[in-house]
Amino acid sequence: MTLSTSETLNAHRGEGEQTPHARFRVSGMDCGGCERKAVAAATRVKGVIDAEANAAAGTLDVFLEAQTPPDEAAIDQAMRGLGYEVVHDEQTSSAAGVATPETAWWQSAKGKLVLVSGALLAAAAVLRLFWPALGSWPFVAATLVGLYPIVRSAWQALRVGEIFTIEALMSIAAVGALMIGAAAESAVVVVLFAVGELLEGVASSRARQSISALSSLAPSTARRLDGDEPTEVPADTLAPGQRVLIRPGDRVPCDGRIEQGGAYLDESPVSGEAEPLYKTAGDAVLAGTINHDGALTVEVTRRAEDNTIARIIRLVEDAQAAKAPVARFIDRFARWYMPAVVALALLLALLPPLVVGMAWSESVYRALALLLIACPCALVISTPAAIAAGLSSGARRGLLIKGGAVLETLGQVKTLVLDKTGTLTAGAPEVTDIEAWQGIGEDDVLRLAAALERESGHPIAAAIVARAGERDLTLPAVTGGRALAGAGIAGQVDGQEITLASPAHVGGMVSLAPAATTRIKALEEEGKSITVLVQDAVAVGLIALRDEPREDAREGLAALSRLGVNTVMLSGDNPRSAAAIGKTLGIEAHGGLLPDDKASRVAAWQASGRGPIGKVGDGINDAPALATAEVGIAMGGGTDVALETADAALLKDRVTGIAELIRLSRATLANVKTNVALALGLKAIFLVTTALGITGLWIAVMADTGATVLVTLNAMRLLRHRF
Template identity: 50%
Template sequence: MGEMRQTRFDVSGMDCASCASKIDTAVRRLPGVADVAVSVTTQTMTVHHDETTDLPALARKVSGLGYKTVPANRTPVKAAPQASACCGGNAPNDHDHESHGQGDHGHKHHGHDPDPANAATAPPSGLHGHDHGPMSGPWWASDKGRLTLLCGGALVAAYAVGHLFPPLASNAFLIALLVGLVPIGRRAIMAALAGTPFSIEMLMTIAAIGAVIIDAGEEAAAVVFLFLVGELLEGVAASRARRSIQALSDLVPKTAFLDDNGVTREVPADSLVPGNIIRIRPGDRVPADGDIISGESAIDEAPVTGESVPVRKTANDPVFAGTVNGEGVLRVTVTAAAADNTIARVVRLVEEAQEAKAPTERFIDRFSRYYTPGVVVVAALVAILPPLLAEGSWSEWVYKGLAILLIGCPCALVISTPAAIAASLSAGARRGLLVKGGAVLEKLGTVDTVAFDKTGTLTEGRPVVTDILAFTVAESDILRLSAALDAGSSHPLALAILARAEADSIVYPAAEGSAALGGKGVTGTVGPQKLFLGSPHAAAEIAALSAEQWSAIQALNDDGKTVSVLVIDGQVAGAIAMRDEPRKDARQALAALRAAGIRTVMLTGDNRRVAEAVGRDLGIDVRAELMPEDKQTIVRELKVQGATVAKVGDGINDAPALAAADIGIAIGGGTDVALETADAAILHGRIADVAALINLSKRCMANIRQNIAVALGLKAVFLVTTIVGITGLWPAILADTGATVLVTINALRLLRVRA
């Protein structure tokens, strides 16, 4: 196979996994195609192919099945090499990236040759029965809606004709049948020619024609109408699932107020580029990711991160597209183009995730390939063997065989898994929980050990002032003079002192002659006072510390805190203790994980004293003073012991451990979250969201089990009742359509769950 490329198409009208399967099978049969990923929820198809693939013919093939097909963009690219399992052409979507550490696997690189752009549109409507129109508007305005209403009207008219003119009843019902069956039959033929002979449309066509032959035309017409109603309900449900993702994109306003050399003008939000300065009014949604230049306001980040409390932000703080400005006017420098803002990245990740299949979904797909032909064989045996071997009535047993054909339609079974996974991915995304595919979502529910990084994961990632010790002067004076020495410094400890001074509204003077003493501290004068601020040992070289002072400092050190001592004119005046504090929800979140039977451990490169102090506060096992390769080794050791390990970190310096874990989870905020490194990501830095991810997986898998039970259970019941003569064609199609609708509705319940 030649140089691999990747092309992405928008395919409208897919409403269930059966649609995706027909498209997948048809496209895989074309020359040069190595792999296909079809997403019903996002209405997209990504094709991995070489230069020999005829893309216009590929688009016509999909359009011939009844789906409108257009290229997603026009940028030709090289696709990543595919694994051998992807090139066999037999197992759809076996490229689910189950190895860890892989990141964006497509949407930044989707493209195709320019040539097919104009040819990849739907063929004339006369070529096929096209009732696969998109469900973006009211259901009655869609192709499916119109066909269903027309078929229903024809059926009502047939009943009226049969009542008024009984001799014409048979012909009237035949006409009503043909109204719905002709488009279905066309789709069945196209699917068969494309490699899917046992499609739901083919089973329906055979059953309807057989019913007419045995003089059950009235039932056949009703069954076709009920089938169309079921398809319409599938379309409505699928549309709802799609809207849950589209709603994320709708959070970003269409326009922005650009500050152009002092003149403010309204421009399209998607025209903003990094470096632009925009003005955001109170109550407006933020149109782009950026950093605040001036202004202060409370930002409602709930639409993006799920954070229920508005976050107070001021100069130099980041803001994210889709969040809502509170009461203040903000001037913001744009840091990301529209195509790469927070919302766009979340949507892109969810779209990619929905193209990747979970192991359960792949198993159901493989099972259905044998299940459907098996149903056809069983139906044929039921129709033929009793009349041949037991002198049964041909009409009775053919009727039962036709009913079994309808009962055996695999729609509900095939959609049971992808519907639940799509709903779970969407629900998670709305809460800032991003999962890269069904395989990851399924694996999360089996995690029994979670390894956390410390700095920036369990802790805030920056030191804060925790204690002020006043030995000879007031606390406010210690903070005021220390801030004077640290003014203008970018050292993390200096920033912590300055932040505390600002929070306490301390006004500090300008120090003169400030100088940093390498490894010791900083000196300077404020008025007549000569000052030094630095480590206790460096301070002891200038002024003697009493035993009580050393004891107090040592107690703070034992708690993992860094202590800076302030010396004024050769006398120890006081001390300031600082520490990178745990996140506010860390203790409660870790307790919740332990209560769920999940082991937690901290893996950190920090010194043992600091790490153990934080570990004591949080009640977590600690492994400290580790290099990145040491963290990776520990994760592998845990796996060898039989644990299913999730590693939570920033996704960058923890990359080896994230890759070694069964599930790598990146934690962060906004555009800084390392989406490309891990298998899952927590957009907002809440430790509690680790448990939420695991719970999301468990709810999804429980929903899948329920769906499979409903799909197979209903079929089993109606199979028995049909063979014994209790039910017939009408209940058979209701069993299939009803199961599909029930499965879809059950999956959509996951959209309402706040993860």
């Protein structure tokens, strides 16, 4: 159990203040009906003002009165009364708080009911065969014994105000069948119901395991460095500031920062990034990633309960609790649907005997079968099961989506607005052109420029020095180095005065040849920043730099185009640079925009019918536009911004991930539609056939539980979604 504050509920209610909130792990919840019963029971506990249950994640969130501690014993008792179990802290994974793997089906309460009721039915059939004089009593006994836990569950639900539950309808149908002399069929119905509930539980358990599997990514132990000697300790005891040793082949046990060493790290388990990334001193590492080679000394930066994996799991669970509009509609529909069908069953029992003279036993039998068809379990679970599977599938791919509503909206996006710097481009300038004049070589220009810039921390300086390093150039010593305010840098190399400065500054120092001036203007028109190298009052070359598009930018934009999504780039960079990048990528581009200007453009496009609008950015500088758009997407490699701002986040930090998000959304919505069609179609068919007397009780049970299992299994196909 965890205690925190709820942002989800407050956002849902529109309140500004935080509500004390406790989360419990609950096993045994498998469908929307289970969620409603758990919520009804929890809200009757003193001090609880509201509750939210999430069957897919196996969680119960209770929202408490101010300054009221959660009454764990009362919550535990309320859940046990419904046949559920609160999983306490010692039974959970401390790294992420995810419940331990489910028990084997034959050890669960539902599995035991199947075995007992099945054995009783078989025994009754044998007794009926060899001792016919016993009549229907063996089947009556089998029905009553198998029905007992079902009746008890129905009674507990009734006590918390849940009248129309599948257990209540099942109890009425089974007892009614006994009363009209259909004991054998009643016993079969009890067994089929138990089997259906078990299958539903197994299917739901598999969906939950897709989330809890994330918690197993982080190792359970770590090699903590006490001095220089490693000591093996539980990973969940690591604290910020401590140091750990990570050997080649080890999984990283914590979020941290490399102090010593360098190695290629496989981040695919966490972010979905296919290529291993080389990390060295100063670089951040994430729990659950794999060290391919090289020993690393890492400083712990987050506790286990706050590491990237734990936060992803909490985000996915919270997202599953945030229902999509279609799910909320189906919940409302189901609450009207069940009473309506119960009323229809009463009419079916009463009217035919009174109007057309049908036998009472026949009309009651049809009405009882209709009651079993009435339960909307398959319909209610059709949407959350698909959304839960979609969210889990995305999380395993490094695509984090904050709720079913966001997942639904993503697939409807018509226009996608992208930031330039750090989104479509690498976020740092790169050397694109080196030109030499006056008889010296390109390497000489680069060598002298890098020598001047070696001690500077400016991004342009870093790019020039990095390019010199790529060419293995030996840099000469610089004396008398000095900065030229807002213009460049100067110094002496081998007794010669060397200056590296902007064309405007150089133009006031020396005379540039017409060809050089023409070339500088052409490069500037391409959105490049130019620095000119001057040696002893003679311009001897230039270096052009630009924040270049990401390697996958063109591929990502092409994928969005194939999906029918229009793309636009909004940038705070100067219009010339923005236009140059836009031309390179083939995208509509607008530059020179302040954050509020970007938000205004988004709002104007929404008003003109170009929406729904999606906005992609870093989650901070683009905050107004992210908030204005229907859905905001943050790019970042596991940072706080990527996880906690916007509506969705791309952990693997690739433009192609945006199209993957939209494809996942559309696949999930298609799955939802299929599920709803399956649930309603089967209900409609069997409502008609039952009312006409074509199908009976046991077919009704198979139709109900079978439909539930079908939609759950169909939803689980999303766990294998191909991106």
